[in-house]
Amino acid sequence: MQVRSGTPIEWLVPLAFIFCAGWVVWHMPAFLLDFVPPDTESQFNRLAAQLQRNDVSPEMGGLFGGFADIIDWLAVVGMAVFGVIGVRTVQRAGMEFESWRAIDRVAVFIGRVTMMLVLLLTLVMLYEVVLRYIFERPTLWANETSLWLAGFVFLCAGLYAMQQRSHIRIVLLYDVVPRWLQRVFDTISTVLIVAFAFFLIYGGYGEAFDKFYRWETFGTAFDPPLPATIKPTILVIIGLVAVQAVINLISDWNKEEVHYGGEDLDEEEIERIKAQVGNEGVGDLDVTGRHVKAKD
Template sequence: MAKPNPIDRLSRFLGDQICYVFLITVAITAYEVVMRYVFNAATIWVTQTAIFLSALGFIFGGAYAMEQGRHIEITSIYDAVTPPVRRVFDLIRCGVAVVYLGFLLYATVHQAIPALSRMETSGQAWDVPIPAFQKAALALGVAAMLAQALRQLVGRLAGSPRPSGESS
C-alpha cells in the first residue's frame, strides 16, 4: 500500500484528534445538567462552549470524511455503472467540490478576518470572542477540505484509484 501524502496525513490527523471534542462536549453538557438540576446553579458558559466544540468537530471532520471516502454519495447509481463512468462521476464530484469549496473559502476568510480583528463576541451573557474563533476555524476547516478535494481531483486526473476507504 502506498504511503499517504501530506494532505491525506493531515486529514487523518485532524479526524483522529478532533473526535475528542465530542467527548469533551458530552462531559461539559453532563456537568451543566448536574449543576442545573442537582445544585440549582446553572452555568453561563456551557451552551456556547458545547456549540463551539461541536462545530469544530464538524468543521474539521469534513476533510477526514473526504479522505476516507465517506462523504455523501448516491451509491445505488455509482455501483450500477461501469468503471469508466465511475471515473467520470469521480472527476465531476471532485471538480464540483473544488469549485464550491473555493468559493466557500473566499467567503469564510472574508468573514473571519474582520471578526478576528475586532474580536467579535456573541453578545450573550458569557460575552467571549467565540464567534471570532469559530469563523477562523471555519475558514481553516474549509481550507483543509479544499486541499483534500484538490488532492483527490489531481489523483483522479492522474488515473489513481479511489482510496481504499471509498466505495468502489
C-alpha cells in the same frame, strides 16, 4: 500506515494540542494587540478590556514589553509541537480507510482531535447537568462552551469524512458504469468541490477577517469569541476539504475497480438470518423484527 489499537499517545497528543489551542484562542487579544493593533483607540481599549477579563495569568507581564506573556508563547509552541507529533504518530484504526498517503495524516489527526472534542463536549454537558439539577448552581459558561465545541466538531468531522470517503454517496449509476467513466465522474465532482470552496473562501474572506480582527464575541455573560473563531474556521476547513478531495482523486485514480454500494452490509448478520430462516426461505415467518417469528 500501520494498523494498531488505541494507545495513550493517541489520546494524550490530541488533548495536549486542544489545550494549547484553547489557551491561544482564549488569549488571542494579546497577540492581536502585539502584532495587529487596532487603528482606533476605542477598538484598542475593547481588546485590552477583553484580555484583562479573560487573562488566566494576569500576574505575568507581557514578553518583550508586549501583551502576550511567556505562557501564551509556550502555548503557541506547544500547538506546533503537538501538531507535528500528532501528524507523525497517528495510526490507522482497523475500521478506517486503508489507502493513506502521508498527507492524509493531517486530516486523520484532525479527526482524532475531533474525537477528543466530542469527549470534552460530553464532559461539559454532564458537568452542567450535575450542577444545575443536583446542586442547583448552573454555570454561565457551559452552554456557550458546548455550542463552541459542537461547532468545531461539526466542521472538523467533515474533513475527516472526506478523507475516509464516508460522506453520503448516491451510487446507483456510479457502480454500474465502467472504470473510465467513474474517473470522469470523480473528476467532475472534485472540480465542483474545489470551485465551491474557492467561491466560498473568496466571498467570505472579508467578513471572516473582519470578525477575527475585531475579535467579535458572542455577546452573552460568558461572551466567548464564537464569531471570531467559527467563521474563519469554516473557510480553513472548506479549503482543506477541497485539498483532500484532490488527494482522494489522485489516490483512487489507479484503482482497477471501485464499488461503493453494499459497503454497509453486515455479512455476519446476513449469515445469521440465513441460518435462522433456513434453506426454504422466509415462508410465513416475519423477519422484520429483532427476532424471527411467525407472522400473525
